[in-house]
Amino acid sequence: MTRVLVARQDNLGDVLLAGPCVRAVAAHASHVTLLTGPHGRAAGELLPGVDEVLTWRAPWIDPEPPPVTAADTGAFVELARAKRFDRALILTSFHQSPLPLALLLRQAGVPWIGAISEDYPGSLLDLRHRVDGDPPEPERMLSLAEAVGFRLPPDDHGALALRRPLPDTTRLTGGGPYVVVHPAASVPARQPSAAWSHRLVRTLVADGHRVLVTGAPAERHLTRGVAGTSAVDLGGRTTLPELAAVLSGARVVVAPNTGPAHLAAAAGTPVVSLFAPVVPSARWAPYGVPTVVLGDQHAPCRDSRARVCPVPGHPCLETIDPADVCRAVTALLQPGVATPSPL
Structure with a gap:
């Protein structure tokens, strides 16, 4: 059993663009939890490969950030600890840092964490992945999963996708x-x-x-x-x-x-x-x-x-x-x- 947390905590479109990465993880994990912010949760619920969606407003990512409090971060750490994740992949835009979330996940006991990071991570990351050039955002995020060894199945087209069926409108x-x-x-x-x-x-x-x-x-x-x-x-x-x-x-x-x-x-x-x-x-x-x-x-x-x-x-x-x-x-x-x- 491999329980993997995939985090993308900004907006609806950003979460949708994480879809190929999520499916690559799901092809190799027994359970995938997607961590979103409140603006992206509804998109996360539409992604194939997601077994569970958690929502937490990250003060370093949300456009209207809440104050940083020990009670709020402590509650998130306890929630993450209770989930007993084996691995975590932190997905961020190029101007966001994965390191604050990595610190909280370390406190929650997550034993392996990977992210794209230009900053020195110390002991916060097990995989510090770097991306050359300026690829499309879905490919950039997918490259992190591939660096871990999580690849899309041969029959997956690699484009964005939604859970089907969709409602009759x-x-x-x-x-x-x-x-x-x-x-x-x-x-x-x-x-x-x-x-x-x-x-x-x-x-x-x-x-x-x-x-x-x-x-x-x-x-x-x-x-x-x-x-x-x-x-x-x-x-x-x-x-x-x-x-x-x-x-x-x-x-x-x-x-x-x-x-x-x-x-x-x-x-x-x-x-x-x-x-x-x-x-x-x-x-x-x-x-x-x-x-x-x-x-x-x-x-x-x-x-x-x-x-x-x-x-x-x-x-x-x-x-x-x-x-x-x-x-x-x-x-x-x-x-x-x-x-x-x-x-």
Whole structure:
């Protein structure tokens, strides 16, 4: 019996991108526990290979971090100790450190811990893995599992994936083919304006597409304005599994660099990615499905990780011509554009 903890504690999209790594671990372990933060738990519950999801808000990762208290960290250490993990793999983005979590897991008695780390880990890590270059984030995380000896089975396509079956959402989508526009992003710098997104919807409809607009409950005002009278507004009307089903049924999804773009990729749906270059598209663009990346990837905000656009007018996204989005959608609908088969 090998009980393995895999940790990825940030956002929904980051957890989805960990999917290939999780499946590689699951192919060799008897039990896989996924540790997420509160923003990623729902995504973790959709990942194949996960037996259990634990959630803990890490003060060094969460965007609205709680105070560090002995009671909170002590409770987490005791929870981890009770699980009796044999190994732990800590997955982090390049700007996050795995070492605080490694310290807590050592205190919990985890005998073997591996992570990607540029910092000297002392006795906190048994495997200090390093990654050359700037590979896509799923490949970067998968390389840690491979360094341990956990490889994907030969019949695993290595793309993102979701647990199947997904819910029946016909009552939401209606009959016939459709394109999804998801206008919101978790970071404002990565999101086009409501006016631009509304113009995009009208252009897609004029081009002959039936359009569904999706969003979270807090984004209902945005989705209502973007949909207008031209599209179906599903803002706030889906759980995450239902959103996955809606995206799975779409012919193409149009979305900024945000979790639902990765959810669409995990569902096997082609994506037109409206990508603000505050992070590199080579690393964070939708993975494993046919994708067209639009947006000025050489804009002044490039690689700044800005949360709010530092350039007046948000030109990297606002200057995208909606007609170019229509052309990208048409290109992705051409025969021979293949997507991975569901696992």
